[in-house]
Amino acid sequence: MKFHYLHFLILILFVNVSLLHSQECDSTTLLFSQTFNQYLDSNKVYTVDMVRNDFDNVSARTSGEIRGLSPDWPQENRVVNGELRAQYLKNDASARSGGFLFDSSFDGVEEAVLEYRLKFDSNFVWTTGGKLPGLGGGISNSSSIPAGCTQNQDVIQNAFSARLMWRRNRAWTQPPYLIVYPYFPDRTSNCGGHLPFIRDIEKDIWYKIKQYIKLNTPGEYDGILQMYVDDILLFEQNDILFRNAGKDNVKINSLIMHTYRGGSRNDTVWHSPTTDYIYFDDFKVWTNCRFGEVANQKPSVSFVVPSQDTIVTEGYELYVEAMATDNDGLIEQVELFVNEESIRTEAVFPYTWGHANSPNPNEVNNLPIGQHEIKVVATDNRGGTNEASFILTVEQSSSNLENYENENDISISPNPFNDFMLVTSDLRALSRVTLFNISGMKVKSIDNLQVNELKINTSDLSDGVYILEIIDERNGIIYRKVLK
Ligand SMILES: [Ca+2]
Numbered sequence: 001m002k003f004h005y006l007h008f009l010i011l012i013l014f015v016n017v018s019l020l021h022s023q024e025c026d027s028t029t030l031l032f033s034q035t036f037n038q039y040l041d042s043n044k045v046y047t048v049d050m051v052r053n054d055f056d057n058v059s060a061r062t063s064g065e066i067r068g069l070s071p072d073w074p075q076e077n078r079v080v081n082g083e084l085r086a087q088y089l090k091n092d093a094s095a096r097s098g099g100f101l102f103d104s105s106f107d108g109v110e111e112a113v114l115e116y117r118l119k120f121d122s123n124f125v126w127t128t129g130g131k132l133p134g135l136g137g138g139i140s141n142s143s144s145i146p147a148g149c150t151q152n153q154d155v156i157q158n159a160f161s162a163r164l165m166w167r168r169n170r171a172w173t174q175p176p177y178l179i180v181y182p183y184f185p186d187r188t189s190n191c192g193g194h195l196p197f198i199r200d201i202e203k204d205i206w207y208k209i210k211q212y213i214k215l216n217t218p219g220e221y222d223g224i225l226q227m228y229v230d231d232i233l234l235f236e237q238n239d240i241l242f243r244n245a246g247k248d249n250v251k252i253n254s255l256i257m258h259t260y261r262g263g264s265r266n267d268t269v270w271h272s273p274t275t276d277y278i279y280f281d282d283f284k285v286w287t288n289c290r291f292g293e294v295a296n297q298k299p300s301v302s303f304v305v306p307s308q309d310t311i312v313t314e315g316y317e318l319y320v321e322a323m324a325t326d327n328d329g330l331i332e333q334v335e336l337f338v339n340e341e342s343i344r345t346e347a348v349f350p351y352t353w354g355h356a357n358s359p360n361p362n363e364v365n366n367l368p369i370g371q372h373e374i375k376v377v378a379t380d381n382r383g384g385t386n387e388a389s390f391i392l393t394v395e396q397s398s399s400n401l402e403n404y405e406n407e408n409d410i411s412i413s414p415n416p417f418n419d420f421m422l423v424t425s426d427l428r429a430l431s432r433v434t435l436f437n438i439s440g441m442k443v444k445s446i447d448n449l450q451v452n453e454l455k456i457n458t459s460d461l462s463d464g465v466y467i468l469e470i471i472d473e474r475n476g477i478i479y480r481k482v483l484k
Pocket residue numbers: 035036037081082083281282
């Protein structure tokens with residue numbers, strides 16, 4: 001259910017947000033575009049010659065050899081009806097038997113946007129993960145780019161890469177997610193880093209991936225990396241070191257076209273028992289798009305159950321459900337508070353508390369008699385927050401009360417009533433008067449009275465039978481059937 005809701009949310013927001021960005025990234029700033037639409041009516045093996053025709057300046061800056069493209073490799077990548085379909089052979093990892101590996105270079109720029117669409121086939125086996133295309137660069141558009149857990153310090157000092165990966169844990173028990181797998185000059189391990197930007201990805205759905213990079217002032221931690229999925233900004237880091245001091249000549253100049261399983265080729269957690277496919281389409285690279293200046297909109301949040309101030313009696317069992325949406329992003333979490341004390345944080349829609357499946361089903365029960373503020377705070381993926389609240393009034397249970405000694409002490413007039421009802425108690429002051437409809441739902445309750453006569457406005461009630469509950473100052477209780 002959460003998956004469908006997420007994509008429903010992304011879809012309804014798509015038009016709004018994409019308009020905002022498309023004005024800033026237009027054809028005048030396009031460096032490269034490949035739609036594969038020259039293959040709209042075909043289904044054929046994608047060869048290295050076709051790649052050289054479809055991509056600019058094709059080489060292998062990361063590995064020294066172009067891999068995966070026929071006729072020299074066992075896997076069979078194809079262009080099918082205007083899309084590129086990568087094949088990953090079973091029981092192996094690396095681009096020697098699955099996907100492809102090449103670089104498409106362009107003249108160096110200080111900032112760039114890479115966009116492409118991808119779809120994991122409906123039978124895709126995630127395993128522990130694999131590589132996906134991303135941007136990178138170096139001191140010239142033919143210089144080496146780091147990848148492959150390299151220990152080559154000369155390369156890492158003069159280049160960077162920001163490929164993507166789909167990932168999952170080694171035991172294959174967690175839902176898959178996407179990360180940026182960066183090689184930056186300040187890295188602490190020989191392999192790449194781990195920057196997740198979307199969780200719970202699904203098969204058989206097209207995702208539009210967008211990566212924005214703005215290089216840092218050489219040697220300073222002020223580079224920008226942003227990741228968008230379906231035009232929603234899901235990751236942003238503004239303190240990245242893409243190039244060291246004195247390395248002004250390191251530029252963004254490569255679309256790193258990598259996709260393959262792994263990880264280590266010899267480690268079977270990266271292998272799939274079946275031959276699998278990923279579809280790619282609509283690769284675009286822009287520069288000067290003026291990304292990164294979009295202000296965050298606050299999320300919105302409201303209570304669904306109960307939807308308004310609510311009165312309950314002691315011994316109540318309360319179920320609370322909240323709804324939260326974010327116009328320009330995703331909801332990260334929704335936290336429930338009772339009288340400013342945190343009860344529990346929910347991360348996944350539907351956001352519920354006091355449910356039979358909650359960690360503690362009684363988490364919102366057993367509040368003392370009196371009024372309590374129930375509040376939710378929603379937080380979006382960029383830290384924006386908003387809140388909603390209602391008042392829960394807990395009343396004393398009627399079952400603890402004694403019966404009236406003499407019912408004739410109470411009179412109700414008129415009965416049948418119309419726009420008002422007069423309740424009179426001869427002996428003792430009234431404490432609380434409550435009106436229930438025939439279904440047992442509370443329609444009016446007037447509390448903390450110290451009067452012998454109470455006039456109730458009933459003009460807003462529909463015609464029908466009601467039950468009146470009357471409690472006096474010494475906790476005597478009586479019920480009367482009344483009619484409008
Ligand atoms: Ca296409």
